[in-house]
Amino acid sequence: MSTTITLIVNGETRHSSPELSLPQVLESFGMNPQLVAVEYNGEILHRQFWDSTVVQEGDRLEIVTIVGGG
């Protein structure tokens, strides 16, 4: 059986495979984890916690591109 979990990503409903770490979810959305910061359920999640964070049903992700121009 195929199951998916539902996430809220930048305010929009998205589906993802279960049991994926945050970087894997970002990559599955076609994003480069090196180029974004992620607010995870209300707080920007430091990179040291990314690999150990398994994205869950109903999680809210706000994905912000890291920019450096002036």
Added chain:
Amino acid sequence: MTTLTATEIERYARQMMLPEMGTAGQLKLKESTVLVTGVGGLGGTAALYLAVAGVGKLILVRGGDLKREDMNRQILMTDDWVGKPRVIKAKETLAAINPDIEIEAIAQYVTADNVDELVQSADLALDCAFDFKERTLLNNACVRWDKPMVEAAMNDMEAYLTTIVPGKTPCLSCIFPEIPEWDRWGFGVLGAVSGTLACLAALEAVKLITGLGEPLLGRLLTMDLARAEFAKRRPYHDPNCVVCGDKSAALTATATGATLTGATLTGAAVTQPSDLSDSLPLEPAFV
């Protein structure tokens, strides 16, 4: 003691009407020295608003000569200046608008060799650089010398802004511990986008100096200007940050009156800023 001249009282009358500004705030501005690095579409416009606000001394740092392609956003420049050093013209324009302030123009890029002296000569810095190399140098020096830094950056129609007080708020390295590959010429820019961010950055500096309002301390304002969406986010204050970790631990110890015991450091380790629960993480900030 610093006082305001009759001309200055007239020049700044409308902003001194702000209850939180008053004469006291204006004097604080006059006594301040602000460093602006990267005097382009962002830094030049920020410098303009600091100059008209009456910041006593501006130090403008930017290498390179003006190109015609800069003219869609670098509003201190004039067409006849193409090919000449930007900061010299920036100083000339600002001095014509406000002759009562001091302006130092340094036609250099920020480097490991000059950054410490630059930061030490100012009360606070505006980071308006065009790449992460200069941003990292400035962040690290501001932490080293205990100087607040307004961090403003943009790309295409996106921008972010935060105000860093070393040890008290996350620093740039806490927020973005891995700096991505970055092509400083690889994106489009509209003058109204860099200018919007610049006005907000200048306002952060004015708030920090005068105590007006609430600066973005431990808050990252993200802006999607294509959709006019603003959000205040909560970055992580890393107690083990290689740049500001020691300073944060020392401040935590001082604040609690404790010595640097393991318990204190553990306390510092939970500074995901739950102590800053005054506003909701996704609360939109209309500005």
